[in-house]
Amino acid sequence: MDSLDLGPVWLSIQLATVTVLVLLVIGTPLAWWLANTRSRIKPVLEALIALPLVLPPTVLGFYLLILLGPAGPVGRFWVHLTDSTLTFSFSGLIIASVIYSFPFAIQPLQNAFENIGPDPLEAAATLGAKPIDAFVTVASPMALRGYVTAMILSFAHTLGEFGVILMVGGNIPGSTRVVSIAIYEHVETLSYEQAHILSAGLLIFSFVVLLSVYIFNRRLPLNRF
Amino acid sequence: MPLLNTHIQLQLDNFMLESDDALELKGITAVFGPSGAGKTTFLRILAGLEKNASGSLSYADEVWQNTQKNIFLPPHKRRIGFVFQDGRLFTHLTVEKNLYYSYKRAKKSLHKRNHIDFSKIVESLELRTLLSRFPDSLSGGEKQRVAIGRALLQNPQLLLMDEPLSALDRARKVEIIPYIEHTTKHFQIPILYVTHNIEEVARLANEIILISSGRIKATGTTENILERVDLRHLTDQLDEGAILQVTVDSTSEGITNLLIGKETLKVPAINLKPKTKVQLLIRAKEVAIATQPPHHLSIRNILNANILNIDISDKVFAELTLNVSGQSLRSRVTLNAVKELGLKKDQHVYALIKSVIFEGRILS
Numbered sequence: 001m002d003s004l005d006l007g008p009v010w011l012s013i014q015l016a017t018v019t020v021l022v023l024l025v026i027g028t029p030l031a032w033w034l035a036n037t038r039s040r041i042k043p044v045l046e047a048l049i050a051l052p053l054v055l056p057p058t059v060l061g062f063y064l065l066i067l068l069g070p071a072g073p074v075g076r077f078w079v080h081l082t083d084s085t086l087t088f089s090f091s092g093l094i095i096a097s098v099i100y101s102f103p104f105a106i107q108p109l110q111n112a113f114e115n116i117g118p119d120p121l122e123a124a125a126t127l128g129a130k131p132i133d134a135f136v137t138v139a140s141p142m143a144l145r146g147y148v149t150a151m152i153l154s155f156a157h158t159l160g161e162f163g164v165i166l167m168v169g170g171n172i173p174g175s176t177r178v179v180s181i182a183i184y185e186h187v188e189t190l191s192y193e194q195a196h197i198l199s200a201g202l203l204i205f206s207f208v209v210l211l212s213v214y215i216f217n218r219r220l221p222l223n224r225f
Numbered sequence: 226m227p228l229l230n231t232h233i234q235l236q237l238d239n240f241m242l243e244s245d246d247a248l249e250l251k252g253i254t255a256v257f258g259p260s261g262a263g264k265t266t267f268l269r270i271l272a273g274l275e276k277n278a279s280g281s282l283s284y285a286d287e288v289w290q291n292t293q294k295n296i297f298l299p300p301h302k303r304r305i306g307f308v309f310q311d312g313r314l315f316t317h318l319t320v321e322k323n324l325y326y327s328y329k330r331a332k333k334s335l336h337k338r339n340h341i342d343f344s345k346i347v348e349s350l351e352l353r354t355l356l357s358r359f360p361d362s363l364s365g366g367e368k369q370r371v372a373i374g375r376a377l378l379q380n381p382q383l384l385l386m387d388e389p390l391s392a393l394d395r396a397r398k399v400e401i402i403p404y405i406e407h408t409t410k411h412f413q414i415p416i417l418y419v420t421h422n423i424e425e426v427a428r429l430a431n432e433i434i435l436i437s438s439g440r441i442k443a444t445g446t447t448e449n450i451l452e453r454v455d456l457r458h459l460t461d462q463l464d465e466g467a468i469l470q471v472t473v474d475s476t477s478e479g480i481t482n483l484l485i486g487k488e489t490l491k492v493p494a495i496n497l498k499p500k501t502k503v504q505l506l507i508r509a510k511e512v513a514i515a516t517q518p519p520h521h522l523s524i525r526n527i528l529n530a531n532i533l534n535i536d537i538s539d540k541v542f543a544e545l546t547l548n549v550s551g552q553s554l555r556s557r558v559t560l561n562a563v564k565e566l567g568l569k570k571d572q573h574v575y576a577l578i579k580s581v582i583f584e585g586r587i588l589s
Contacts, residue, residue: 128330
């Protein structure tokens, strides 16, 4: 038997970590806006964000391939900028993963912000806190449970991603061959032992992650973080 | 005396809130009126929490709002303290951190010597033993004490209190009121105090702003406003009283007899079988007192009573608690009446009942 190549595991972890960070940076202001707006385009945006929940990954992957490919609008600009293509690269995977895991980050955050409501922030304002200050010192800590859920769900969801990655990233060792792709490859080449190890690893990891979310949410009283 | 100048309006769901008044603020001023009159909204406009309000607003020498000149000072820049009805303590912070949150962001004083002293506030509201606790573990009264302390630590020029006692039961109210009284005396900050409870008004306020249907109807000293007959329909609302358990007796000629122990109360006929037990609300202001059996009176309900207690903590009225056949009845009379009639604890008197309320209906 070939010695087990752990490269895909590290690549998956890297991809998931970067995806979570990008999602937090983009997701926080967007979720905050959605939680507080009365704009008419809110439902349109909410539907768009939820799309990856219902679309087959192949549909998403197909459009992303067209968009990010060297002939696509985003891909062409990227080639112009960096002299390399977005498709079949790690950068392309990050963009795809962010879009694919978007609802898993936005929805828990939006729910958390909606639950807090305007009252604590009004109180903070009367206590001399500027809006940004109030957000950082009051809304964020009160939304901690939403943040933890968003981070863990989008991390785990990115780890489990397969179809979109296969279409956008292919199967390039060290660049786009993540765990799920590697397992597929092992099964195709009948290396069941390696497939078993990686699959079991992913299974146990996912279970432990979800278990820790539920334990964390149970330990902390609803409003005190 | 700082002057609050308001020329402000705000369209609400069911009416327009408008204020076009210059109010001199000193001590505690009650913003008083029926529920839904716009009292809370008025306070929120002053705090800058209603962004849709238009017009101009200034306090002392600061302009808070001027829609024409496009000025709107956000709440965090107005030198106010705000005590919300439900306290709104930050549940993720301890009491001490809640207090520090305000203290760290306190408005700078024009005169350094006025700067608020953290430990002085903690002492005067007796918060020392609560400091390490989380808001969820505090009683309603303790929460409001912390909320008052937190608002004072802003070093406000004006303290806005929105029904700070309405969520508390009577015993807790009695416990907090002295804190409000001596704190305001001690820190010399004008207070606008929203309430629809006449007892709180009479107890705490020197001045009243009377609001009804979104307008300021009258302003003046507590004594003047409460005595004005033309405002009775507003000031009498939501008055407190006592609930009595009575037993229905016979009904004849349009009159039902209700039994309170050995005493009988006659009310216009109510359609209930004899021996049914019912509850009556008798408002304190509907109970007058006589020291001798009264004659030649239109009032038909005269009960034998003993004075259990005379509460004279109020500026205008005395609140008597009476014992009528083992049940409590309350009566509000003026302090003058107590003095002139020489009312004392344990004294036997006659309680004259002008009207009772049964299932929301007034029976007189």
